[in-house]
Amino acid sequence: MDFAGAYTPDHFMFLLDGFYITLKVAFISIILSFIIGGIVGTLRYAEIPVLSKALAVVVETIRNLPLLLIIFFTYFALPEIGIDLGITLSAIAALTVFESAMLSEVIRSGLKSIEKGQIEAGRSSGLTYVQTLRYIVMPQALRRMVPPIVSQFISLLKDTSLAVVIALPELTHHAQIINGQKSTYIIPIFIMIAFMYFAVNYSLSLLARRLELKSA
Known part of the structure; x- marks a missing residue:
């Protein structure tokens, strides 16, 4: 194991360039999948005839x-x-499609976890269905959805490494290039990229816990 040869400034900057691509692809995919997953999950929760069933088929197909x-x-x-x-x-399109299906189920389940009595109380007080969903159901459901949503975001960040198969110049791809220079670099470089992934994912986990405690 050649730690000194592996941990040069040039190698470190090369890995950071790859990590930037990883974070950029993950960030864009997270934003898009949250929007699409939110829409799909809400539509499925609303149980609109035909549309909800069609979306269910699409979501279950993608999830499997x-x-x-x-x-x-x-x-x-x-x-x-x-x-x-x-x-x-x-890579962004594939991650967005897959993660949207996952998040839509998380959001639908979160909405369904709200007691029907609260919905009925909202409707009986004069609120429309949309207003009840916006002011009563959604705020409570979002608090319950924070941990599984962040968990999905962490999974998405790790899943960007799968795009190495199409030569996306992300962190794992750059690590493989460095490893190809010398076999003794493999363990040091893998330790380095593992630390990078861990640092970001652990930070997200801490953020999720803080948000969960704040909203409790």
């Missing part, structure tokens, strides 16, 4: 597919029908 397969599809299959997104957008 390997993320790697979705990444392959967005990068290799979509160009065959004229949709060439490139490496970065393909």
Whole structure:
């Protein structure tokens, strides 16, 4: 194990460049999946005839597919029908589709966890269905959804490493390039990228706990 040779300033900056791509792809995917997952989860909770069932089929199909397969599809299959997104957008699209399905179920379950008595009380006080959902159901459900939502975000950040299969220049990809220079770099470099992932994910976990305690 050559720690001195592995931990050079050039290697460190190269890994940081890859980590920047990891964080950028994860951040964009998180924002998009939260928006899409929120919409889909709310629509499923509303149990709109036909639409809710159609969304349920789509969500369950995506949730039961390997993320790697979705990444392959967005990068290799979509160009065959004229949709060439490139490496970065393909990774973002695949992660967003997969995570939206996961989050929609989290959000739907969170909304359903609110007692029906509160909904009935809101409706009987003169609020519309949308107002009841906005002012009574959603605020309480969001407090309960914070831990599983953050857990999904942590999973998404780790899942960006799967995009190495389409040569996304993220952290794992850059680590493999450095490891290819010398076999004695492998363990030191893997320790370094493990620390990077841990630092961000552990920070997110602490944030989730703080938000949970604050909203309790």
